[in-house]
Every structure is written in structure tokens, then in C-alpha cells.
Amino acid sequence: MPRRTRSLAAAGIAGVILAGSAVAPAVAAPVGAGWGRPATTDRTSPTEARRVDRVPTPRIDWYPCYDYAECATVRLPLDYDKPHGATTEIAVLRVKARDQERRIGSLFVNPGGPGGPGTDMALAAPYYLGDEVLDRFDIVGVDPRGVGSSQQVRCFASVKDQTRAYAGLNVAFPWTRAEEKAYVVASKAVGRGCSTTGRPLSGAMSTAEVARDMDVLRRAVGDRKLTYLGFSYGSVLGQYYANMFPDRVRALVVDGVLDPRAWVGQGRDRGLLQEDRMRSAQGASRALREILARCDAAGASACPLAGGAARAYETVAQRLRAAPLVIEDPDLGSVTIRYSDFVGASLSALYDPAGYQQVVAITAELLALTDPATAAPARERARAAVVRLAAEARQQARRYDFPYDNNLETFLGVDCTDANHPTDAASWPERAARADQRDPYFGRAWAWATSPCARDTWTVRDEDVYTGPFDRRTSAPVLVVGNYWDPATNYRGAVSSAALLPNSRLLSSDSWGHTAYGTSACATGAIDAYLVRGTLPARGTVCTGDVQPFAEPVGGPAADRAETAKRTLAGQGAPRRGEPKRLPPVVAPLPAVGTLTVR
Template sequence: MPLKAHRLLTAALAGIVLATVAAAPGSAAPAAAERTSKAESRRVDAVPTPRLGWYKCYDIAECATAQLPLDYDKPKGATTEIAILRVKAKDQKRKIGSLFLNPGGPGGSATDFALFAPYFLSDSLLQRFDIVGVDPRGIGASANLRCFKSVKDQTAVLDLLNVPFPVTKTEEQRYVKGSKQLGRACSTTGRPLAGAMSTAEVARDMDVMRRAVGDRKLNYLGFSYGSALGQYYANMFPDRFRALAVDGVLDPTDWVGSTREILDQRLRSSDGAYRALIEILKRCDKAGEKFCVFAGGDPVKNFATIARELRAKPLELPDGAGGTITVTYAVFVSAILGSLYGVDAGQVVTEIAAEVWAALRGGSTAALTERAREARATKRGYDFPYQNGFEASSAVICTDGRHPADAGLWPAATARRDQQAPYFGRAWGWIDSQCAHKTWTVQDEDAYRGPFTRRTAAPVLVVGNFWDPATNYRGAVTSSRLLPNSRLLSSNNWGHTAYGSGVCATTAIDNYLLTGTPPAKGTVCTDSVQPFTEPLPPAGEATTLSSPTGKQRPPVATLIPESVLTPQQ
């Protein structure tokens, strides 16, 4: 679901320089760019260029499918159907080429994302590029992964995982049991597709589809997990792209990891979320009650009190239909985590905290109940038809990386993470428990595990924002250091990813994609909206925010615990 639009701040483009810096006289010549390896060339170039039977779809787009090898080592063997959608450039005479998009997840539909592109991409990109989405194998409109024979079988397992994240020992035992059953199902019923969904396979598919749309070089913009796909492509095909931008960045070496650490221990998503939360609470305290609804007393201590009280006893709210809405500790934390995804994170986080604080102290529950009702209305169960989102994301995570052996190790590991990053260590820590390699046994023998340090022919733009609660800013910094020919663009915006959060970052990314020239080294965008800079509106009056870019924010897909207090993204 698109995030709220936000108010335009001034001084957006100050400090942005888009010209490359010439080498100083007498300096050493730049190192030569690397080429696609012979092994990778053999794999993808052996596949004939698909003839796409485009047809008009969704009023504004064209759709097609292609049959691509399940195993690129066997180009004439079994295939899987891959879906592609494009929204054609408005100025076909001056078209640069195609811009491939990926919304992240893993498991997000790139065809849906491309279809929505007119609402979040700048007009300059829509004019000059055909906007293309290729659904990763197993996902979206591509041939779907199914780890269970029926919705009934699937439901029996997902019921064991039906909490935002486990907290009590009973919940942990159920979650471990469900994780093991999911791993076994995807390793048996889910074969062979579950063993052919690594990010490397998606990168190979994208290279073949680049040829299919007639582009000599790839243009790419990837968000969140899509940053991993972009970095895989850059390292596997270092001479085959013109411009490649990644926003909300995962360090690919941490993504691959080792069998000694759970995924969050490597990516440190929970660290980023905790850092953002504490910064909001401290700024709230400093701004005072005129600017922040949760400023009474000590916001950091009061937040900890809410968490402690909910762990001891959940809050029961009437749902208005004769039933109740239960706000547990995990529901509250996942609601806060979900709220950190928006550029209005400061406002929403403190509103939820203030509403729960009041309810726990016998105050009005009207606002909190209405919030829960709205969130519940956006959610759907896992009934008919078969929904494979969790299985699809798991297949990518589990085949890309190395994971500990037994799901029974996760309770202790997530508890340690929760000590290091309070509230969010468990919320992020459980996302890969199904990948324990004793029970998730299907693997992709052609998964790419590095190197991630190839010198590319064209520069890569790596974009990170300081307060990202999912892809820790640290990932953008380390990823930019891995790639010799890359440029780091930093932003002070709140929420997940930077594009659309302010004019500075959005324009810098646009200009790079249009020209191939990255922003000046060391560019930091500081024009994004910040929390608690304007007084609270009068009681009963909603805050109205306008978009800094005139567009909505990209509907980035990511793995986030669901809550009955926050709308589904």
C-alpha cells in the first residue's frame, strides 16, 4: 500500500554536483573493467533470445511471458515460465532504453511494481524509458512455487507461524515446529522450483530478458532486496549494464553469510530499527508536548514501560462487533516496526505509543481501537486462492545464504539479538528460521556466493538513508566499499529506502539513470522531512502532509511482521 505523501522542504538540490571529476595530471590510469566470466557467458548466451508475444494489458501496459531454463547448465532442459510487463516510454523517439525495476521482498512482484511506476517514478524517467518488471521465478505472475499440495496442508503449517514473532516458550516451540515443516515441504513438494530460485537465477533471467526487449545494456533500479539482485547482476555481468542503482541496500556478503549466524545477526536490520526508534523518542522528548504527543515524562523510559507491561499482560480492546482485539507485546512491537517504514515515522510511532500508554492507564481506547479496525480491514487470511508469498521469499533466502543447522537454535539466537537491539532483535531474527539446513535441504547448485568486488565497466549508484529500519544504512556503506566502481549517495530521510522521500535524493537517482553519471563523491541529501518540526494540530484535526516530489513513495516489498495495529503495506 503506498505510503502517505509528505510536505515539500526547500533547499533540495543544494550541494548536488553531477559532473565526473577528471583524474589529476600524473595520476595512475584507472584499473580496467572486468568482463562477464566465460562460465556465466556460456550459461546465458546459450539461451536463444525469447520472442515476446506482447499483448495490451491493464489499460496502460503490455504483458508477455517467456519459457526460460530451470537450470542454465541445461539450456535445452526443463523450463519455467517468467512473466514480464512494460509501460512504454512516453517519448519513444528519444527513448534511452528499458528501465528494469525490482520492488524487493524477496517475493515482491516486479510486474505489479512496474505497473504502478507512473505513480512513483519521476516524469523524466517515464518519458525516456520503457518501464519493465520481470517477476522473479516462482513469484507473482511467473510460474508459482507451491510447497504444499493444498491450501489445507499449507494452513496447517502457517497456523504454527501465525504470530508477528514468537515471544513465549510455547510460541517459540510452535514456531520452530512450523519452521521445520515449512522447510521440509519446500524441499520435497516444492521441488524442483524451490531449488532454482536463488538470486543468481533471477539475475540470469534478467540478462536474457534484457536481450528480449532489445537492449544492448541493462538499466536497473532495485529497492531493498532488489539491491541484492542489482549487486548480483553487477558482479556476474560487470560489462553488461549502462546504469544500475540500488536503494535500501543489503550487503551481499552478509546476505550469503555463514552457518554460524542467523540472518539478522549478519544484516543488523534490528540495529537499524532500534537506532531509529531511540532517535525518534529522544527527539520527541527534546521537542516537547507542543510538538510530540508522547513527550510527557521520559519517552524512552515510557516506551520501555509499555513493552514491559504488554509482555506481562496483553491489552484487550473491543472490536465493535462483539469481539475483542488483543494487543500483545509482539503486536505492539511489529506495529512500531511497520511505522518506522514511513517518512512520517516520528509522528506515527509516537501516536501509537501514546494511544497504548493511555489505554494501559485506563484512558480512552477509541483512537487505538479505530486504528486496529482500519489495519484489520486491509489484511486477508491464507485461505483461497493459494497464496505462496512466504514460501517464495523463503526459497530465495534459504537458497541464497548459508544458515545454522537446526531451527531449534533460533530461540537463543534471537534472544541474544534482542539484547543487542531491544524490541526488534526477535522481530527481525525469526525471518529465516525455516532455512535451517537440516530441514531446508533443497539447494541451488548454481547459486552465486561471490566475489562481490568486481570492477564494473559502468559506475553503480548505491543509495542509503540514515534511519532505515530494514536495510541498515551500514549495508549501503559496506556495499559501496566492496564495489570499486561505485558511488555512495546518502540521505537523512526517515523510512525504508530514499527514492521519493525528498527532491535531492530522487533527482540524484533520476539524473544518474538518465545520464549514467553518478552524483559527486560524498553527496549527502538533507532536505527530507524531519519529525517534530511543526506544532501538533488541534485535537480532532488530522495532519495533512504533501509530497516533496509530487509523487507517491515506491510500494517497496519487504519481510515485516504483520500487526493488527498497522495497515498492510
């Protein structure tokens, strides 16, 4: 049976994403004195080497967990300048290589977020990674400090205090003046809480600290050099490691790439919104425009909005900006659909390669429901569909009740500590409005994600953050993978990161959704070949995703894949070699604030 892969989005991975693509020939990696090694390599700085190398190699006491995995916790220095001082507990999970006699080593994986639990991604590995990778590597996931099953950051003393502080954040993003005011108040409360009660861990969650943890754990699992696969924000972690420890890289792949200079914000960019530097909204806007254009080209038989798809989308947006849609339902009660809900739902859909179907469906349904002239049968069908979506959203929505939910605080603990942000949260409304003018619909959504990071209220700092350089020559190539239509990590981030790293190769993908792995045999095969054998795709390779908008009717097989996978997975353990890749235990994209899906 031919190997089948599943996109990370269909697999439920954030941060987290077949036949028919033209696979470009692989070529050998640049060869110097050994496997994939250039003639010259930059060295780990004496400061970084001293920090990590004087930490004793931890003994990892693995125990069986989750039927087919092994788990452990390790205590690592809270501050690497004080290797024998305070520690923090780090959770680690591995799925052992299926062919232990031919095992290459360990593959560290990270799903992004920031704040995504790597242990969940490693546990899900049998459902999305290729068979050759699963045969040859122990798959190792680490929950970064403060995250998941590691010692958790807590910015408030109780759920009650947290709930009160978060009161203004429970919208996808603020639209009205009242919502903006409440959002700013809540952002300041969260920033102050994380800068006081959240200490000291909130000030020790920078990407640099996680890269140091990963280097110590690399040594602990017995690997001389690091093999790594990072998605989305995990691309930042991968690039930090490559530049902090350039001579300790065996193979490093980043997929869904953020330019680390834009992430940090340097020089004149220090006072800009992080979104002004990274332009995630630009990627989302481009993807939406292309979907609507292809809808028109496909015609009414393939897309119900054909003949004016962009106009239909804007009509729904205008109507919801003017007033929310309120639907009364006997089971759910009053269901309110705001403009921000419409945009947030669109953005979430764009994460999935088949998400164009959801974008079209929700637009058509809301177009009918907001038009008083819609006939009763059509109105009832649309109402039922929207209520069903609202019920699903309500089940998945974050509730700031018992137990303590620190997902937002893990995202902020990394982003606010790593990066430079504007000084005053009160400046966000104007800044977000400008972002929305530049990148319609999604500018506000991405801009507001970092409002708790305003420097006047987020005052906790990590004195050992890493701010560059990001152009080190690594001991093995860095494979940089960018997706043309990614709504979260703009393709231009992959281009600029690859241009920055002298020993790198750019692999482009004309595919949909967030990240490229699993969207085609071309992209997946190229990444697997590099991880296992050190061969790189030919320069200029562009893969083509299997799922392309309106290549099949709306509501066709692509719409059913995730649901079918959920049903087939129920009650089963890890798949055996050659079995179809199916949906893993859900690792949902992390919400930054409200219901917004983040990187």
C-alpha cells in the same frame, strides 16, 4: 509546475519508498573509452557467459494491459546448465517511454522482498518515478521466478495442508515459550514442505537465477547493456548482476542496500543468523531511539510523549510483555494486543517517512489503555483509536484460506536457497533472545524471519547459486544509496557495499523511512540524473529528507498525505507529465512470517 516526487513508502511500494534539500552538484561519471566506462572492466566469466548466451533470445509477445501498460510472459530455463530442458514461466510488464523519439532504452526495476512482484512496481512507475526517467525509458518489471504472476512456487499440495503447517506463524514474532515452541514446529513444517512439494522450483529461485533471467530479458527488450533500479532486497539482485555480468552494465542504482556478503554468510559467519550478519534491527533501534529523543526535544506542543518518551515506550513494552491487552468491541469482538504486535506496528511505521507520528500515537494510546488510573474520557479516545487500527490490520492481515497464498514461500524460496543459516530451528529462541539484547525491541522480530531456513529442514539446494566475489569492476558505475534512519536495510550495508565495489559512488541520505528515492529532490534528482545522463553526485553528498520528525505537529499534513493520495487516485489512470505524483495501486511490504514487515 515543478516536479514533485512521492516516497516509495507513501506510494505503497515495499520492498517497497521536494523542495527544501540542498542538492549537491552532479559531476561526470568516470570516463574511459565511452559513456561512464572505466579504463578497465572485469569480464563476465566464461561459465556465466555460456549459461546465458546460449539461450535463444526470447520473442516477447506484448499485449495491452492495465489501460497504459503492456504485459507478456516468457519461458526461461529452470536450470541454465540445461538451456533446452525444463522451463519456468516469467511474467513481464512494461510502461513505455513517453518520449519514444528520445527513448534511451529500458529501465528494469525491482521492489525487493525478496518475493516482491516487479510487474506491480513497473505498473506503479508513473506515480513515483521522475518525469525525465518516464520520458526516456520503458519501465520494465519482472516477477522473479516463483513470484506473483510468474509460475508460482507452492510448498504444499493444498490450502488445507498449508494452513496446518503455518499454524504457529500467525504472530509478528514469538515471545512466550509456548509461542516459540509453536513457531519452531511450524518453521520446520514449512522448510520440509518447500524442500519436497515445492521442488523443483523452490530450489531454482536463487538470486543468481533471477540475475540470469534478467540478462536474457535485457537482450530480449533490445538493450545492449542493463539499466537497473533496485530497492531493498532488490539491491542484492543488482549487486549480483553487477558482479556476475560486470561488463554488461549501462547504469545501475541500488537504494536501501544489503551487503551481499552478509546476505550470503561466508567463512566463520556461515552458522550465524542472517540478522547477526546484516543487523537490520540495529537500524530500526537507532531510528526509534532518535525519534523518541527528538520527541523530548520538541516539547509537549509537538509530541505528547515529550519529557520521557523512551521511558513511556519501555513502560508500554513492559506492560504488554507481562500480559496482552484485551479490548472487547461490539463489532470486532475480542481484540488482543500483544507485545509483539506493539513492536511489529512500530517497525511497520518506521518504514514510512512520516511514521514517527504513528509510533508516538500508538505508544500514547497503549500507555493510557494499560494504566488503570487513566480517566474514562481519555481511555475511551484511546480505545477507539486502537480498535480502528485493529480493524485496519484485520483487513490487511494475511489469511491462509482460499486462494493459495504463497507470499511467505516466495520470500523463503530466495532467502533460504541463497544464504547460509544455522542448522537447527530449535536454536532460534536462544539466538533471537541474544539479538534482542543487542538491538532492543527489534532483534527478535528480524531474527525469527528466517527460522524456516534452518539447514536441517530446508534441504533443497541450487547448485548454481552465486556466492561471490562481490568486488568486480563494472563497465559503468554503481550508485549506492543509503538512508541513515532506514529500519530494514541498515545504513552500514550501503557503506560496506560501496567500499567493496571499486567503480561505485555512495550517496547518503539523512532521511526517514525505508529507502531514499522520493524523500527529497536531492536524492531523487541525483538518482534520475545518473540513470538518464550518467552523471554522479559529488563524493560525500548527503541529502536531507523533506520529512523530519516533529518538524510539524503530530496529526499535521504529513499524517494525511497517504490518505489524500488514495482518495485522489481512485478511478484514475496514469498521471500526465507535470501532474503531482500520487499513490499507485498498493504494493504492500511483504510479510515474512506472521505480520512482520520485511525488506
